[in-house]
Amino acid sequence: MIEPVAGTVEQCPFCHRTIRGTAEICPHCGAERRFGPTLRESVLTFAVGVTAGPVFMLLIGAGTTLAVLAAAIGGLLGFFVAHSRHAGDRWIKPPGKP
Structure with a gap:
């Protein structure tokens, strides 16, 4: 049997089992690799920007x-904050897991 090259495998940050380095979803626990903010994070930072500016x-x-x-400037700033804060790869917990 052919052994995988060490650089092509990694550990899932949630279940700590070995997965492919190119995997987008862990086949064991369902954790998902994301790039950029989720829709919830984008909407939340946009909403904070749209409300905080006018209130002030x-x-x-x-x-x-x-x-x-x-409000317009705050909405744009909120959008850019979300996208700069979550600009890299990250793993998101699988649904239904603590």
Whole structure:
């Protein structure tokens, strides 16, 4: 039997069993390799940016026009924060596992 090359295998970070280095889903526990943010992370940071900017502008009395502008800028900043924070490969826990 042919043994796999050592550089082509790795351990799953959740079940610690050997998997292929190119695997996108662990065949043993179902953990998934992701690149970039999940939809939930993108929506959450966008929502925080859209709400935090206008609230701050309204609290300091800057007016509605600047609050709308702050919402647009905050939404863009939230989107970019999500994508820069999760810019690399990472493993996500399988559904239903603690």
